[in-house]
Amino acid sequence: MIETGIPKLDDYLLGGIPEGKSLVYYIYPGVEGNVFGMQTMYHTVSNGRYGVYVASSTDPRMIREQFDEFGWNTDECGDRFIIVDAFSGLIGADSRERYVVSDPEDVNDLTQCIKQAMEDLDGPGVVVFESLSTIMDLCGESETLDAIEEWNQYAMLYDHAMVYNFTAWPYSEDTLLHIKEDICNSAISVGGISERVIFGQYFGILKADWMDVPRKCVLFKIVRPGGIRVYIPKILVTGPFNAGKSTFVHALSNRAVSVDRLGTTIALDHGHIDYRGFTADIFGTPGQERFDPIVKLLSGEAMGVFLVLDSTNAADFVRGKRMLEITMSFGLPIVIIANKQDLQGALTPEEIRKKLSMPTNVPIMPAIATNRDGVFEAFETLVDMVMEVD
């Protein structure tokens, strides 16, 4: 398997792209989807494998800088990071790359270079196309479609994985359908949520011929440095007064602010999490009853909920459950945090489950928010639950 390096996508693909198979990132115009191919390239190469990057619309020197912007140092990968320069010839510039396509508008020229590069690799690797659509623009639709078939067959011979960034400009219906459905073993749609303007981005699997395709759609963001992150727009943290909600939000977040007065939250906590391929915005509610109207306001459109409880304060558990009602959290993924485990008399998660009579499908996890103990485990659990929702 060659991993794509895209968070969640490798899980969905049961590990990645099998050797000898091909994958196309099918990108809605205007969405910064080329980063998918870049990330797959860098991930492969930094794992000690070979990667060939076919540059068709950017100067190779600029390409290295583009990788750098994400914190992906291509120099460190040495000669495992190989560029086929199908750009310089277009603007009549010199090239310092080993593989140079002298006439990028001639698909045979390109094919020859790509085949040569594939042969030269010392083991299975990945061949990533910066922009298949640019090649199609230069060489023609049917010529390019034929060439893709040839490249994919050649890759099969050498056990390389083929990865194409393809921007779905309005080519002929046939061409688009071919790319989406026929020509590659798998296709990932990289789309934009648009109304007036594009304001959100997602990916999902259209096709993967080695497995049953899960019907999943994942929001993502692109961060520099970092790359593609699965994006969860809203996670809610609620619970009784003084349970440790604000502490929990800050423990999870790379940066966070709280609107507090005299140590109690009067409006909200807002934090931003960037953790292991995930990015999320997290909102903590106040706990005191007099702020319940604010709690209601804050709780719309959450994708998952943490209920934070002070494990030493069983008297407030009912209030905790009540807050799940106020926030209308039932039906959403919920993880209960058995906080303050460091204190004398803290109840265990199982004791709390009994007292709350919570069904076993709601995880209750121990934590010490002041030390960040257990908070990331809880985050991973909730994220997994959120990603399971269709």
Add this chain to the structure above:
Amino acid sequence: MTYNFGISRLDELIGDIGGGTNIMVIGPPMSGKDDIINIVAYHGLIDNNAAVIVSTREPGTNVLEWFGHHDTNIPMDHIGIVDCVTRTLGFGAPDTENIKMASSPVDLTGIGVKISQFFEHFWMDLQLRKTRLCINSLSTILMYSNLPTVFRFLHVFTGRIKAANALGVYVIEDGMHDDKTIVTLKQLFDGMIEIREGEAGYQIRAVGLTPKPTPWFDYEIDGVNIILRG
């Protein structure tokens, strides 16, 4: 949601231009098209519009300077420039608040991404509901990519202009392209601003925005104003 060019006599004749309109500006070299397009953007900026400018001949910093030079009071954070020049000159310039770098004029995919990101930023973050997109110029883009490619690109982005109720303005050099190119591209636009060389200098008129073309006017560019005569 309506727009004006900021070219007084023409505006009077044309009346308000509806949101979602795409207009071609076509004229000979040296006729001041760069200024004209900047002026159209400028008049949007002083009316609380956002301006997204794709620059294929001037580095983004020069374009930004034009605005700063003519009026220090305009909201600079409403300007977004897609610079297709600087990186082709071999400079590894990073993006800034106002300027996003495209790899080259070949990289229509990248240009499209940057335009979309500015649109999102102005609409979502700054809550600006009127945006002007100025592409200066299609002629450079056509030097690097063939007509079908450019047509596909424009097909998508004139559509986005409609969806966003924005105003799109696209510059073309007269005399640089064959008739087929011009005829093909014209299908995508709702109207044109035409410039020609007259006896006493350049003349301007609008076509397709009124039942009949407006008369030709002699004009002169004075800072951020286009003064029409005749």
